[in-house]
Amino acid sequence: MPKRPVPYTEQSVEDLLAVLLRSERMVSQVANQRIDSLIHATRHELGITKVAYARLMAGIELGRRVEEARSQYDKxxxxxxxxxxxxxxxxxxxxxxxxxxxxxxxxxxxxxxxxxxxxxxxxxxxxxxxxxxxxxxxxxxxxxxxxxxxxxxxxxxxxxxxxxxxxxxxxxxxxxxxxxxxxxxxxxxxxxxxxxxxxxxxxx
The missing domain is CATH 3.40.140.10 (Cytidine Deaminase, domain 2)
Known part of the structure; x- marks a missing residue:
């Protein structure tokens, strides 16, 4: 019987980064950063490729926009x-x-x-x-x-x-x-x- 995929809400930060960055080396570098500091970090500070940096920033921004949309109901x-x-x-x-x-x-x-x-x-x-x-x-x-x-x-x-x-x-x-x-x-x-x-x- 095939293994049921783990919901994203239950995955670790490293697992989520792996989906975005697709490289164990880059995941280990980014995972060392404080998660709330990632939005201000430059590509050179993180030591990752342009494509990986673009994926990471897009993922962060999309998450923020979803949260903003949800939060409107709580005002x-x-x-x-x-x-x-x-x-x-x-x-x-x-x-x-x-x-x-x-x-x-x-x-x-x-x-x-x-x-x-x-x-x-x-x-x-x-x-x-x-x-x-x-x-x-x-x-x-x-x-x-x-x-x-x-x-x-x-x-x-x-x-x-x-x-x-x-x-x-x-x-x-x-x-x-x-x-x-x-x-x-x-x-x-x-x-x-x-x-x-x-x-x-x-x-x-």
């Missing part, structure tokens, strides 16, 4: 708490959290029921109150006719602990939002090590 319908905002940002900004090499500042626009309207990239670079101008932050919110917004930015270091500047930016934008009639619901700091709500940090 909270209402961002009415810090926990809901964190869960949303963890899914919606998964690529930024994992891949971004610089800080990115985004806003998530919400309607009167705190349901998602859209998200907008505002700036890239070190977060600074002088760089995150309220005009640029609230322009897309006004265009979306948003009632409120969630602020979100990443820490590429992997540590989501808010900095003094993060708090200063939050304060400034909350004040401007009050003047415009657009509530800043929360500011979520995102990193590979987890996500942190500035609101929750202040209420501790």
């Amino acid at each position: 909270p319908s209402c961002l009415n708490s810090s926990a809901a905002a964190i869960d949303f940002c963890r899914v919606h900004f998964a690529r930024t959290i994992c891949d971004a090499l610089q800080e990115e500042f985004h806003i998530v626009t919400l309607n009167t029921k705190l349901h998602f309207i859209d998200s907008h990239l505002i700036t890239i670079g070190t977060l600074d109150a002088s760089l995150v101008h309220p005009r640029e932050v609230f322009r897309p919110a006004i265009k979306d006719a948003a009632s409120s917004v969630v602020l979100a930015h990443n820490h590429p270091s992997g540590d989501a602990t808010p900095s003094r500047e993060d708090y200063a930016v939050t304060d400034r934008l909350q004040q401007v939002g009050e003047t415009l009639g657009i509530t800043v619901v929360d500011h979520i700091v995102m990193a590979r090590g987890g996500c942190i709500s500035i609101n929750e940090q202040r209420n501790r």
Whole structure:
């Protein structure tokens, strides 16, 4: 009786790499890398052929796109708490959290029921109150006719602990939002090590 193939979900990382790379030598080289670092690794760092590298990157990207599509069903319908905002940002900004090499500042626009309207990239670079101008932050919110917004930015270091500047930016934008009639619901700091709500940090 023929042997039943092992489902891919039960195969080891080495087995999955073997399907993509088709070479024991290259599998042993790539398997030595941390799996979460593969997306940033160059072909020369991995020591594999162009064809094998293309297969590997295509496999990683396809897996990520499948996971992104599946994760859309898990998004909270209402961002009415810090926990809901964190869960949303963890899914919606998964690529930024994992891949971004610089800080990115985004806003998530919400309607009167705190349901998602859209998200907008505002700036890239070190977060600074002088760089995150309220005009640029609230322009897309006004265009979306948003009632409120969630602020979100990443820490590429992997540590989501808010900095003094993060708090200063939050304060400034909350004040401007009050003047415009657009509530800043929360500011979520995102990193590979987890996500942190500035609101929750202040209420501790």
